[in-house]
Amino acid sequence: xxxxxxxxxxxxxxxxxxxxxxxxxxxxxxxxxxxxxxxxxxxxxxxxxxxxxxxxxxxxxxxxxxxxxxxxxxxxxxxxxxxxxxxxxxxxxxxxxxxxxxxxxxxxxxxxxxxxxxxxxxxxxxxxxxxxxxxxxxxxxxxxxxxxxxxxxxxxxxxxxxxxxxxxxxxxxxxxxxxxxxxxxxxxxxxxxxxxxxxxxxxxxxxxxxxxxxxxxxxxxxxxxxxxxxxxxxxxxxxxxxxxxxxxxxxxxxxxxxxxxxxxxxxxxxxxxxxxxxxxxxxx
Ligand code: NAD
Numbered sequence: 001x002x003x004x005x006x007x008x009x010x011x012x013x014x015x016x017x018x019x020x021x022x023x024x025x026x027x028x029x030x031x032x033x034x035x036x037x038x039x040x041x042x043x044x045x046x047x048x049x050x051x052x053x054x055x056x057x058x059x060x061x062x063x064x065x066x067x068x069x070x071x072x073x074x075x076x077x078x079x080x081x082x083x084x085x086x087x088x089x090x091x092x093x094x095x096x097x098x099x100x101x102x103x104x105x106x107x108x109x110x111x112x113x114x115x116x117x118x119x120x121x122x123x124x125x126x127x128x129x130x131x132x133x134x135x136x137x138x139x140x141x142x143x144x145x146x147x148x149x150x151x152x153x154x155x156x157x158x159x160x161x162x163x164x165x166x167x168x169x170x171x172x173x174x175x176x177x178x179x180x181x182x183x184x185x186x187x188x189x190x191x192x193x194x195x196x197x198x199x200x201x202x203x204x205x206x207x208x209x210x211x212x213x214x215x216x217x218x219x220x221x222x223x224x225x226x227x228x229x230x231x232x233x234x235x236x237x238x239x240x241x242x243x244x245x246x247x248x249x250x251x252x253x254x255x256x257x258x259x260x261x262x263x264x265x266x267x268x269x270x271x272x273x274x275x276x277x278x279x280x281x282x283x284x
Contacts, residue, residue, distance in 0.1 A: 004255045010263035017270045021060040032277035033062040035084040038096040040070040045096050055266045085113040092118035092273035118272040132179045141173035143264025156181040161201040169207035206241045216246040225254045228261045
């Protein structure tokens, strides 16, 4: 069994982004700029945003966070995004999800200029990703793909079960795998017998938010298990969706939580923002 070390892979990605940022500054006098919009006081969302700001600083990006009160209207968020769309120093825009209930998330995401949509949530980018065209791809599934490539894990012809079918995790994950010729099954809360699917899988990717959802008897010997889930236990510790201790010995590869997919998500945000900046630079 080999642990897929997301922490060190993310550091490797960050170093290569940093080198490219220095080159962009030197050769084109461009500094990548990321704007983050966060609404409300959810502590987890604020923690993610400060991690993102810290990562931006470490690679030499310019970043600004628009911290908005829960009471903000849809129109006010649209105004901020429009301002960022028109700001030439901002190459990437990210709206931290979830938004409060009174805000229409889809409407907000669609206001972002697709060329600055570094989270890859705009329908334009989603459509291009599904049709296997160049696009911005959601950071978490993109980070998982990066892990497969780094560890030379073959995808073509493999039976892959994706557990969880959200727009930001499961669905883009399944599309990327299909683009690489895997045989993909997507499962979710309404799936009748989850274990009957996972037991047959060469690769299981789970992003649900349920502690110990994937147990030892649901995984075949030699499977690759990728745990996207993040759950905070009462003692404050973080765990994923996989019963790691019991499942790991059966696997050929497995990701830990923390230190697996989480750091890759931030690394891919940096990489997407760099991509947006380079494309902006090409059009100058
Ligand atoms: P979501 O609530 O939008 O979607 C959850 C999905 O899981 C849904 O498709 C639902 O049908 C399915 N589901 C729920 N209970 C299930 C069950 N018992 N069996 C099978 N499927 C079930 O959540 P999300 O935003 O996609 O996030 C999912 C998890 O991934 C959360 O734990 C979140 O914290 C984590 N996450 C991690 C990262 C990262 O960087 N590692 C990024 C995004 C989300």
